[in-house]
Amino acid sequence: MELAISGKNLVVRVHGVLDVQTAGDFRRRIVEALSESGARNLYLNLSGLTFVDSSGLGVILGRFRQVTESGGTMGLVAVPEQLMRTVAMGGLPKLMPLMATEQQIQAG
Amino acid sequence: MDANRVELAISSRPENVGLARVVVAALAAQADFSIAEIEEIKVAVSEAVTNAVIHGYQSRPEATVWLEVALRGGDLEVAVIDRGCGITDVELARRPAYSSDPERMGMGFMFMENFMDSLEIHSAPNEGTRVVMHKRPAVSVPPATGERV
Numbered sequence: 001m002e003l004a005i006s007g008k009n010l011v012v013r014v015h016g017v018l019d020v021q022t023a024g025d026f027r028r029r030i031v032e033a034l035s036e037s038g039a040r041n042l043y044l045n046l047s048g049l050t051f052v053d054s055s056g057l058g059v060i061l062g063r064f065r066q067v068t069e070s071g072g073t074m075g076l077v078a079v080p081e082q083l084m085r086t087v088a089m090g091g092l093p094k095l096m097p098l099m100a101t102e103q104q105i106q107a108g
Numbered sequence: 109m110d111a112n113r114v115e116l117a118i119s120s121r122p123e124n125v126g127l128a129r130v131v132v133a134a135l136a137a138q139a140d141f142s143i144a145e146i147e148e149i150k151v152a153v154s155e156a157v158t159n160a161v162i163h164g165y166q167s168r169p170e171a172t173v174w175l176e177v178a179l180r181g182g183d184l185e186v187a188v189i190d191r192g193c194g195i196t197d198v199e200l201a202r203r204p205a206y207s208s209d210p211e212r213m214g215m216g217f218m219f220m221e222n223f224m225d226s227l228e229i230h231s232a233p234n235e236g237t238r239v240v241m242h243k244r245p246a247v248s249v250p251p252a253t254g255e256r257v
Contacts, residue, residue, distance in 0.1 A: 017126060019122075019125055019126065019154055019158070020122045020125055020154075020158045020161065020162060021122040021123050021125060021126065051126075051129070051150065051154075053151050053154040053155055053158070053216075053219065054155055054158075054215035054216045054218075054219060055154075055158060057215060058215065082143060082144065082147050083147070085144065085147070085148070086147070086148075086151055086219070089215075089218070089219065089222060089223075090215060
C-alpha cells in the first residue's frame with residue numbers, strides 16, 4: 001500500500017487482498033494517514049487489488065462515513081474489472097465517484 | 109457421476125480464509141465456470157468462512173472450521189461448518205442490514221445469496237452453523253469431441 005498526499009487529497013494505492021485478515025491493518029493505516037496528513041479527501045486507487053469481500057468493503061464504507069462526516073469527499077480509482085460486480089453489489093458506486101485514472105481526481 | 113470431493117479442517121484463523129478460497133477456486137476451475145463466476149464463488153466462500161471465524165467462534169484460533177467441497181457433474185457444492193455459538197434467528201441474520209460489526213454491514217449473507225445459486229443455513233445456538241451453497245456454470249460448454257475436419 002502506497003500513500004501520496006497532494007494538498008487536501010490523500011491517495012492510497014492498494015495492493016493485494018482486502019479481506020478479514022488484512023482489513024484491520026488497512027483501516028488503521030488510512031485512519032493514521034488521514035489524521036497525520038490533515039487531508040480531507042480520500043481516493044483509493046484499487047488497480048492493484050486482487051480480491052475484496054464484505055470485510056474489505058466494510059472498511060471502505062467506514063472510511064467513506066468518516067471522510068464525509070468531516071466534510072471531505074471520497075472516490076475510487078481504477079477498480080479492476082473482475083472486482084466490479086462485488087464493488088457494485090456492496091453499493092459503493094451509489095455513494096462515491098468511480099474514476100478511471102488518478103488524473104481525474106480534482107486538485108485538493 | 110462420481111463426485112470429486114475435498115474436505116479440509118482448518119484452524120479458525122483469519123489467515124486461513126484465503127486458503128479456503130484458493131482450495132474451492134481450484135476445484136471450481138475443473139468445471140466450466142467463467143472467471144467471473146469463480147470470483148463470485150471466492151467471495152461467497154470468503155464470507156462463509158469469515159462468519160465461522162469471527163461470529164461462530166468469536167476469534168478462538170484453537171477451534172476448527174470444516175470445509176467440504178464437492179463437484180458433481182457441473183454442480184459445485186460448498187459446505188462450511190463450525191461448532192461455535194450458532195445463530196439464534198437465521199431469518200434475521202439473512203436480512204441485509206444485520207450485523208454485529210458495524211463495518212461489515214451484514215453484507216456477508218447478501219453476497220452468498222447473490223453470488224451462488226442456492227444457500228441453506230442450518231444453525232442452533234451453542235451447537236454451531238452449517239452453511240451449504242450450490243452453483244452451476246451459467247453457460248455449459250459441451251465436452252470436446254475431437255478435431256473437426
